[in-house]
């Protein structure tokens with residue numbers, strides 16, 4: 433497991449979302465003061481959606497925010513299961529972030545082409561200010577799945593045969609996701625406990641390959657936590 437991880441164990445997904453929201457806003461204020469921009473990577477999943485609904489109400493300088501996605505599902509742009517559609521409806525369409533600052537993964541083009549197009553986007557964004565990630569019950573994060581092999585130096589990977597539907601996806605690499613000032617994991621639900629146990633006991637898992645220089649913050653509910 434990553435050294436220096438900070439585990440924040442909470443009762444409910446609502447409390448997790450609020451705590452993460454507060455850290456994101458603080459991080460944004462700091463980044464905007466320091467370099468006049470806040471580069472945020474969004475995650476898919478159910479807990480992040482709660483965070484996005486809170487962000488939609490925030491009072492901040494939206495003109496300085498830049499949005500990226502940790503992963504995307506290869507589906508039509510308007511498909512209900514697209515991470516970008518969820519983030520747009522919960523958050524992005526409700527705030528004044530300039531359209532040119534929103535870097536959606538063109539996953540509708542298919543894994544190969546979309547990953548190729550997203551690599552230069554990631555290259556010009558690095559280092560990120562804040563990365564949000566979820567974790568699946570098999571220890572996957574973003575669309576980095578156990579047993580999948582990728583070129584380590586790629587900034588974005590084409591993903592086939594995902595065990596979580598849909599099978600075709602695009603993911604920012606572990607190396608690029610780790611190139612961030614701050615990183616937050618949002619983990620809820622009893623079905624995650626086994627993966628948390630494995631992660632904490634040092635197993636090789638995609639989630640364990642995320643290793644920024646600074647400590648990571650893991651917001652987790654009691655049901656998912658394993659001491």
Ligand code: 6PG
Nearest residue numbers: 476477478479566567568573574
């Ligand atoms: C996606 C993801 C994936 C997700 C986890 C946790 O498929 O959209 O990016 O990595 O974050 O599977 O999802 P939940 O929070 O919904 O359990």
